[in-house]
Amino acid sequence: xxxxxxxxxxxxxxxxxxxxxxxxxxxxxxxxxxxxxxxxxxxxxxxxxxxxxxxxxxxxxxxxxxxxxxxxxxxxxxxxxxxxxxxxxxxxxxxxxxxxxxxxxxxxxxxxxxxxxxxxxxxxxxxxxxxxxxxxxxxxxxxxxxxxxxxxxxxxxxxxxxxx
Amino acid sequence: xxxxxxxxxxxxxxxxxxxxxxxxxxxxxxxxxxxxxxxxxxxxxxxxxxxxxxxxxxxxxxxxxxxxxxxxxxxxxxxxxxxxxxxxxxxxxxxxxxxxxxxxxxxxxxxxxxxxxxxxxxxxxxxxxxxxxxxxxxxxxxxxxxxxxxxxxxxxxxxxxxxxxxxxxxxxxxxxxxxxxxxxxxxxxxxxxxxxxxxxxxxxxxxxxxxxxxxxxxxxxxxxxxxxxxxxxxxxxxxxxxxxxxxxxxxxxxxxxxxxxxxxxxxxxxxxxxxxxxxxxxxxxxxxxxxxxxxxxxxxxxxxxxxxxxxxxxxxxxxxxxxxxxxxxxxxxxxxxxxxxxxxxxxxxxxxxxxxxxxxxxxxxxxxxxxxxxxxxxxxxxxxxxxxxxxxxxxxxxxxxxxxx
Numbered sequence: 001x002x003x004x005x006x007x008x009x010x011x012x013x014x015x016x017x018x019x020x021x022x023x024x025x026x027x028x029x030x031x032x033x034x035x036x037x038x039x040x041x042x043x044x045x046x047x048x049x050x051x052x053x054x055x056x057x058x059x060x061x062x063x064x065x066x067x068x069x070x071x072x073x074x075x076x077x078x079x080x081x082x083x084x085x086x087x088x089x090x091x092x093x094x095x096x097x098x099x100x101x102x103x104x105x106x107x108x109x110x111x112x113x114x115x116x117x118x119x120x121x122x123x124x125x126x127x128x129x130x131x132x133x134x135x136x137x138x139x140x141x142x143x144x145x146x147x148x149x150x151x152x153x154x155x156x157x158x159x160x161x162x163x164x
Numbered sequence: 165x166x167x168x169x170x171x172x173x174x175x176x177x178x179x180x181x182x183x184x185x186x187x188x189x190x191x192x193x194x195x196x197x198x199x200x201x202x203x204x205x206x207x208x209x210x211x212x213x214x215x216x217x218x219x220x221x222x223x224x225x226x227x228x229x230x231x232x233x234x235x236x237x238x239x240x241x242x243x244x245x246x247x248x249x250x251x252x253x254x255x256x257x258x259x260x261x262x263x264x265x266x267x268x269x270x271x272x273x274x275x276x277x278x279x280x281x282x283x284x285x286x287x288x289x290x291x292x293x294x295x296x297x298x299x300x301x302x303x304x305x306x307x308x309x310x311x312x313x314x315x316x317x318x319x320x321x322x323x324x325x326x327x328x329x330x331x332x333x334x335x336x337x338x339x340x341x342x343x344x345x346x347x348x349x350x351x352x353x354x355x356x357x358x359x360x361x362x363x364x365x366x367x368x369x370x371x372x373x374x375x376x377x378x379x380x381x382x383x384x385x386x387x388x389x390x391x392x393x394x395x396x397x398x399x400x401x402x403x404x405x406x407x408x409x410x411x412x413x414x415x416x417x418x419x420x421x422x423x424x425x426x427x428x429x430x431x432x433x434x435x436x437x438x439x440x441x442x443x444x445x446x447x448x449x450x451x452x453x454x455x456x457x458x459x460x461x462x463x464x465x466x467x468x469x470x471x472x473x474x475x476x477x478x479x480x481x482x483x484x485x486x487x488x489x490x491x492x493x494x495x496x497x498x499x500x501x502x503x504x505x506x507x508x509x510x511x512x513x514x515x516x517x518x519x520x521x522x523x524x525x526x527x528x529x530x531x532x533x534x535x536x537x538x539x540x541x542x543x544x545x546x547x548x549x550x551x552x553x554x555x556x557x558x559x560x561x562x563x564x565x566x567x568x569x
Contacts, residue, residue, distance in 0.1 A: 016213075016214060016228075016233070017230075017232070017233055017234070018233075018234050019174070019213075019234055019235070019236055021174065021176060022176070024212045024213060024214060024215050024216070024236050025214065025215050026213070026214025026215035026216060027214070027215075028215075036215070037214075037215035037216070038215050039212055039215045039216065039217070041176075041212070041236065041238060044176050050240065050241065052210075052212070052217060052238075054215070162240070
């Protein structure tokens with residue numbers, strides 16, 4: 001069996017028994033270890049509190065050499081999540097040097113990362129958006145210039161996620 | 165019957181463990197959890213496992229949740245029910261005065277409903293005018309000393325009097341009203357300090373003395389239900405005194421997580437407020453809301469309005485100017501005050517009228533003669549009498565009042 005699937009099975013079993021605060025993870029399809037379904041619980045004391053945001057983690061066969069992709073399937077309005085739901089954080093970027101020179105290699109994907117460390121980064125991203133490299137420029141702009149509207153929009157997403 | 169399995173349900177702040185049959189449904193798991201989670205209804209509980217929100221009819225063995233497993237538990241905040249303010253309901257016809265006066269008959273219920281709504285309270289507290297008022301120790305002193313409940317407490321516990329002479333304590337108290345999180349943080353720090361003290365030889369005795377001298381009278385003074393801060397002592401506070409003398413080995417409450425109810429309630433309160441634009445619905449929040457709702461607090465408001473001296477300082481030119489400025493620069497605040505007042509809610513015409521007349525009112529407040537008149541204690545007294553009269557009319561002969569309106 002491939003190293004990647006062994007590793008993922010191990011992480012999955014651990015998370016099933018003792019889940020980590022703030023998110024819950026399982027398989028989207030019991031027969032496909034490379035496709036995970038994650039539910040991110042809106043972190044307390046943030047605009048996202050009360051929301052249950054669904055996301056899919058897509059692992060490559062050469063995991064953990066290469067990072068998984070994370071995509072929210074619930075609508076979520078955030079500067080670092082593009083409008084298709086793709087999460088844009090440095091640790092999910094392929095390892096190596098950034099061709100634009102923004103990110104240092106150690107901020108990008110490293111094989112030591114696990115589902116847990118990825119999700120913890122995502123939760124901290126919800127708490128503290130990074131304005132430097134917004135994936136959703138409109139959301140970033142709105143947060144800076146019209147915070148009231150931004151809050152409203154996030155609250156809508158939170159409500160919607162509760163109904164799903 | 166097979167052996168029970170142990171399941172841990174983890175919320176951001178606490179972990180509850182229950183023992184349950186392996187074939188039990190999620191619904192049965194929730195029933196078990198309800199016995200442990202304070203102040204929650206079944207529909208508020210949300211059990212999450214392997215990336216899914218579990219449905220009531222699913223069973224644990226289907227889900228492969230075994231002994232010693234942990235699931236996530238989220239206690240949703242209660243859907244904000246609209247509390248029917250007792251004061252406003254039976255007394256519908258509020259007289260429509262020619263020029264609606266914010267300090268007239270409508271003002272009292274509005275103050276009360278304002279107190280019910282923490283978000284609005286925060287807005288009010290953040291208002292520069294209110295802040296300048298509160299940072300004036302002299303003003304606060306008059307306000308507190310003329311409150312009968314506070315006087316009573318002072319008579320019984322003269323040592324508390326120094327609070328009045330210390331503006332920083334006052335400020336802290338006000339900050340506390342504005343910010344429930346800060347209150348919790350303060351409590352946490354106190355708990356920590358207490359625990360450290362208990363570890364020192366002789367510390368126990370010092371604590372006991374402290375308790376007898378300060379805390380006991382303070383707590384006793386809350387039993388009458390007259391103390392505005394009484395209801396701040398929620399569940400956790402109540403057993404504080406019972407625990408006296410025992411070592412506190414419990415984990416400190418996590419200041420970042422919403423403790424059952426309060427935090428979560430406040431936050432979704434905010435979210436639901438957002439949905440209705442700026443028109444807040446009073447959202448009940450256990451603790452803070454209770455305190456603001458307490459008879460003591462509302463009487464404080466009432467007495468603030470009926471004290472001529474207080475009214476005079478309220479109407480001082482400086483105060484008027486800031487008030488005018490805030491009202492003009494922030495029409496939405498005014499709008500939400502009007503919208504949230506039970507009188508306004510019950511009577512859309514009245515609130516519309518008030519909104520329309522807002523510019524006129526602002527103009528009126530700029531008129532120096534008007535300001536002078538308002539500063540006249542006898543005018544204030546007259547206002548008070550009118551208000552009293554209207555409230556007597558309202559209770560004694562509501563029909564009559566309806567005719568006039």
